Amino acid sequence: MPWDPGKDVIEVVRGPRPGAAGGTYRAFGETLRGLKTTFARMIEGPHTIQYPEQKVPVYPRFRGRHKLHRFDSSDPAHPGLEKCVGCSLCAAACPADCIRVVAAENTPENRVSAGERYAVVYEINLSRCIFCGYCEIACPFDAITMGHDYELSDYNRSDLIFTKEMLLAEPVERTPLRNEGE
């Protein structure tokens, strides 16, 4: 005698038995429905973005390649000087340990930054960087910020170690920026 699950058990709804003539008829109808669906997708047109020619704009807070900053040349207190004072707080905050800072004293003849010291060497190994943005948060002078560039592939690993000159240089804006409300 088959087991009776009782009245409280939810009734199992079984679909129509497959394989019979009715099943074939239904399969034919479903095939036509499928054909209609795919045809509608074709009429709709492609949804892909042709990457090197078209780019998805990034948000203003997007964390791309780093930038180092200088004071404005019209700044009255320290015109054109580097903001980085070589404190190495960014290197300390970096979880990937990809920032290397070597500091030196500013002298009256050679004044590079606004503070007492400046960074002689400032290197970011972008093949190690995880783009977390902790360096930006750690920096007390806003000398380092995250830019918008994400096209960072290169033919050589050593080319991905960005020096201070490269980070200070005016970045090539290759990535469109998303505007407010876009």
Next chain:
Amino acid sequence: MILADVAYYEAWWIQVIKAIVIFAVALQLVPVILIAERKLLGRFQGRYGPNRVGPYGALQPLADILKLLTKEQSRPSTSIGFLFAVAPMISILTAVAAFAIIPFGDVQNIFGTPVGLYGIDVSIGPLYLFAFGAVAFYGIMLGGWSSGSKYSFLGAMRGAAQLISYEVSQGLALVGVIFTAGTLSLTGIVHAQAGMWYVVPQFFGFIIFLVAGFAETNRAPFDLTEADAELVGGYNTEFGGGRFASYFFAEYLNVLVVSGIVTTVFLGGWMMPFGIHPPGWVDPFVVLFKMALLSFFFIWVRATLPRLRYDQLMSFGWKILLPLATLNTLVTAILVTVTH
């Protein structure tokens, strides 16, 4: 010397020229359907498809073929060398041979010489087709078996079972048309459709032939021979370079052949609808247009339907398609006997 049985005299050199022209046309059509398939599959899936090589990716098949032909011809050590080399050739040979009987137009007067716009108008049209269809299966079977690989062998076995099961239904689907037309000649069948295309009175035959045609060409959803999810590549797993290109070529040519046969037998061949009678040189373009529509349908179905399971394939072929085809033949036979 007469090479083929035709109702009028056709010099042997005309037939040689026709053979060359048909091969050349077939060779040009395959890259077209290749790029069309990739582009259309892309569109069906909401993407563009190849668009890097040449304008709108039009040169993609050229790049594909060049890549395949310049590749190394490798062969597994367990394979049977002679058969391994011959099998793709059988596939391509039968595909081109089947292409020869598709009529692209009626007998035309070209510079005062009557020339039929078809390779040969054999008096046993469909039988010729099925004969070469049966030989084509050796291409797959020998290719899979001689590779000396389990996956190839499994694919080939599936292919054999599938081709045998569906060839019966395909043949029976055509029998209805032959009853109605009263001739086996493909040009004769087209002429018999002057009043009404056979797709209307033989609608079930049309559907059955088309479905069986999908199975015959090993196209989705019946592409179990090369079920890439389970059999790596099926019968052509071990093939590379030019030999793989041959199989590829044969597959697409088979799509064109089935499209051509359906056009001829069910869609009125070179006839235009609504009683339009264009000059003779338009005929091949009418046939090519209808073939293109059917090829589009092949691609459309490939973009839509998932692959059948093996037992589903078998039960569909033997339990549904074959009885339907038999019933169709029976009803047609009764109707033809009653009305004549």
